[in-house]
Amino acid sequence: MKKALIWRSFGAGFLGIGLVTGLFYMTHVSIASLADMFARLNWVAFAGVVLCSFLYVGLGALKWHFISGVPSPRPFFYTHYTAQAMLIGQFLPPPVAIAVNRAGVMKLKQNVALGKGFLNAFYDMGFDFLIAALLVPVSFLQLAYGFSFGVWLLASVAMIAGGGFLFMHAPKLLPSAWRMKVQPAGNPKHGWLSSRVLSLMMFLSALRFAFVILRLALGAVALGIAVPFSTVAYAAPPSTMSSLLMLTPANLGIAEWGWTYLLALWHVPMTIGTLYGVSFRILVFMAQMIVSGACYILYRTGRAK
Numbered sequence: 144m145k146k147a148l149i150w151r152s153f154g155a156g157f158l159g160i161g162l163v164t165g166l167f168y169m170t171h172v173s174i175a176s177l178a179d180m181f182a183r184l185n186w187v188a189f190a191g192v193v194l195c196s197f198l199y200v201g202l203g204a205l206k207w208h209f210i211s212g213v214p215s216p217r218p219f220f221y222t223h224y225t226a227q228a229m230l231i232g233q234f235l236p237p238p239v240a241i242a243v244n245r246a247g248v249m250k251l252k253q254n255v256a257l258g259k260g261f262l263n264a265f266y267d268m269g270f271d272f273l274i275a276a277l278l279v280p281v282s283f284l285q286l287a288y289g290f291s292f293g294v295w296l297l298a299s300v301a302m303i304a305g306g307g308f309l310f311m312h313a314p315k316l317l318p319s320a321w322r323m324k325v326q327p328a329g330n331p332k333h334g335w336l337s338s339r340v341l342s343l344m345m346f347l348s349a350l351r352f353a354f355v356i357l358r359l360a361l362g363a364v365a366l367g368i369a370v371p372f373s374t375v376a377y378a379a380p381p382s383t384m385s386s387l388l389m390l391t392p393a394n395l396g397i398a399e400w401g402w403t404y405l406l407a408l409w410h411v412p413m414t415i416g417t418l419y420g421v422s423f424r425i426l427v428f429m430a431q432m433i434v435s436g437a438c439y440i441l442y443r444t445g446r447a448k
Contacts, residue, residue: 167417180367193434204224210266223441226438236391239389247260270345274303276384281380283381366426368419395424402420
């Protein structure tokens with residue numbers, strides 16, 4: 144069983160490398176052009192990428208702490224382990240990295256059953272994917288009708304607000320036995336299906352996605368790639384959904400192909416899209432290393448409770 148898992152992991156890695164290699168070959172992008180971009184890196188914009196990565200981790204930690212129902216053993220506990228999961232997600236499919244890391248941490252550090260840890264992770268991630276899914280039709284409507292970024296932004300806010308309103312009332316349609324498993328009768332205001340929790344999770348996930356878009360835009364500036372902020376925002380929701388495929392480590396190859404073709408829909412040359420997709424992955428890895436190191440220092444210097 145272990146050998147099969149190892150071979151499967153190697154196969155997924157080679158598949159990702161093959162996809163990136165094929166993309167380079169198809170779009171005639173060279174390694175030299177990629178290296179030249181990093182030689183001219185805008186360090187101020189890169190600092191913005193690092194800051195957005197830190198805020199993204201911080202909001203993720205806040206969500207985890209909010210739904211865990213377990214006190215933090217020491218300051219920055221959730222922040223450190225959220226950053227750790229994000230770093231592991233650079234080598235594994237992100238949903239797998241987050242679920243396995245969170246279940247393991249809650250089991251070993253907080254004595255929470257593995258099943259509850261996995262459920263906690265999937266419940267949390269579900270909101271992030273829900274936000275992206277709600278914005279996908281808005282982006283494709285913009286592609287079809289060409290309305291302005293301001294209209295796209297207003298439509299996105301309306302879609303999230305409307306989707307959140309419907310989602311908050313959806314638990315009433317579930318069988319009572321299912322609701323009792325997630326939301327104990329003695330604590331209706333703090334259960335995962337309560338309107339208070341659902342609305343706050345929607346808000347925090349929407350805010351996280353805003354930082355995702357801002358980080359993507361700052362990445363383009365840092366790399367000196369001419370991709371408009373509005374185009375990055377339009378392409379971000381469908382690109383995020385590609386992580387659901389979970390075929391290669393960190394969606395290697397899949398994300399790059401996705402960005403290349405999505406940006407091409409908004410008239411960005413495929414060469415630029417390839418450079419952006421590949422270089423942004425490297426940029427985020429660099430930023431995540433810095434953020435993970437900073438969160439670890441904050442966690443280790445805090446006093447245990």
